[in-house]
Amino acid sequence: MRLSDEQQRNLRIIVMDLARAGSTGELAEFLDHGVAVDEQDELGNSLLMLASYHGHVETVEMLLCRGADPNRLNSRNQAPIAGALFKGEREIVARLKEAGADLDLGTPTARQAAEAFQQVL
Structure with a gap:
């Protein structure tokens, strides 16, 4: 069964909120x-x-174990590690x-971000 555009949009909102909240089990x-x-x-x-930006280690680990791309940039050309x-x-x-x-x-x-925020890579 194919989801309508509205259903796809609603599903995307739900999973993004789960990642943002660190709801690892539900997201899985x-x-x-x-x-x-x-x-x-x-x-x-x-x-x-x-998940990375909001500090959810368990969720990050689960996503990486399932093959999430650590180098996927957002529309502002930002990477998860930065x-x-x-x-x-x-x-x-x-x-x-x-x-x-x-x-x-x-x-x-990431190198520039580490320097700017005095973090060690």
């Missing part, structure tokens, strides 16, 4: 039922970007690096 259920692990909102923020650096989320930064986050991708790059 949606992924189990076919939501794309790299789903993006209207601003291009992926589930991983939102958002995590901005928020001082060291554990998430480390996990994104382990998952292959490109430290020279996006604007600002």
Whole structure:
């Protein structure tokens, strides 16, 4: 069964809110039922970007284990690792690096963000 445009929009809002809130189990259920692990909102923020920015380590780990792209940029050319650096989320930064986050991708790059916010990469 194909979802209508409105249903797809509502589903996207729900899963983005779950990522933002760190509702790992509920989000995993949606992924189990076919939501794309790299789903993006209207601003291009992926589930991983939102979970990273809001400091939800468990959700970030679950998304990465399911194949989320640590280098997916949003519409402002920002990468999840730069958002995590901005928020001082060291554990998430480390996990994104382990998952292959490109430290020279996006604007600002992770290296630039680390320098600007006096964080260690």
